[in-house]
Amino acid sequence: MALLHILIGFIALRLVLGGYGDADTGGALSPLAASAAGPFLMWGGCTACASLALWQLGEATVRVRRKSVGQRWSKAVSSGSLVLIYGSVALTFASFARGRGRDSGDSVASFSTVVLASPAGMPALVAVGLLILGIGVYFIYKGARRKFRAELRHFAGTRRGQVIDLLGLTGHIAKGISLILAGGLFILAAIHNSPGESTGLDGSLKRLLETPAGPPVVAVIAVGLIFYGIFAVVRSRYGRM
Structure with a gap:
C-alpha cells in the first residue's frame, strides 16, 4: 500500500x-504487472492486502470490545473503512495477477452503473x-x-x-x-x-x-x-x- x-x-x-x-491503483500496477516478476508481485500484493483487510476486520469486531463505547464506534468506523479499502485493492491485485487488469476509472464507472441499476x-x-x-x-x-x-x-x-x-x-x-x-x-x-x-x-x-x-x-x-x-x-x- x-x-x-x-x-x-x-x-x-x-x-x-x-x-x-x-493516477490510480490501476495506473500504478500496470507497469509492475507487465514486468517479468509481475504475477509474483501481483499475487504477493493481493495476499498482503487481503491479510490487512482480515486484520482490520478483527480490529473492528473483536478487539473493539475492549474499548469504551465511544471508542468502539470510532474504531469500528475507522477499521471498517480500512477493510473496504484493503479488500478492494486486494481484488485489483488479483485482477492484474490473472491478466484481467483494467483501467481503475472504467472499473469505478462499471461499479456505479451496477449500483444505479439496482433497486436502491x-x-x-x-x-x-x-x-x-x-x-x-x-x-x-x-x-x-x-x-x-x-x-x-x-x-x-x-x-x-x-x-x-x-x-x-x-x-x-x-x-x-x-x-x-x-x-x-x-x-x-x-x-x-x-x-x-x-x-x-x-x-x-x-x-x-x-x-x-x-x-x-x-x-x-x-x-x-x-x-x-x-x-x-x-x-x-x-x-x-
Whole structure:
C-alpha cells in the first residue's frame, strides 16, 4: 500500500508536468504487472492486502470490545473503512495477477452503473460517495490533529520525529482530500444519473487539472501522497497499531 501511494503520487506529478498516465491503483500496477516478476508481485500484493483487510476486520469486531463505547464506534468506523479499502485493492491485485487488469476509472464507472441499476439506485450510490467522503474527512482530521503520533511513539521528541510528523500531517491531509474528490464524483454521478462521471482518483485529478488553480493543487496532493507512502513505510517498521 505504501508503494502504491508513492507511485500514484509520482504519476500525478507527471500529469501536472504535462505527461500521461493514470493516477490510480490501476495506473500504478500496470507497469509492475507487465514486468517479468509481475504475477509474483501481483499475487504477493493481493495476499498482503487481503491479510490487512482480515486484520482490520478483527480490529473492528473483536478487539473493539475492549474499548469504551465511544471508542468502539470510532474504531469500528475507522477499521471498517480500512477493510473496504484493503479488500478492494486486494481484488485489483488479483485482477492484474490473472491478466484481467483494467483501467481503475472504467472499473469505478462499471461499479456505479451496477449500483444505479439496482433497486436502491441513486440513494445507494450517494451513500457510497458519502462513505468515501467521510473517510476522507477522517484522514484530514487525523492528520490535522496529529492523531497518528500514537502509532509512532518511538520517535517522540527526536529530530526524526519532527520529520515523520511533517510526513504524517501532509500525507494524511493529502490522502483525505483525494478521497473527498473521489467520493464527490460518486455523488455527482448519482445526482446526474451518469455513472461515467465517477472515474475515481485519476478522473477527479484530471478534472481538477482543467481548472485555473488545478495544477498547483494537484501538485500539492501528489507530493502529499508520496509523503503518506513514506510515512506508511516508517509506520510499518516502527508503528504501534
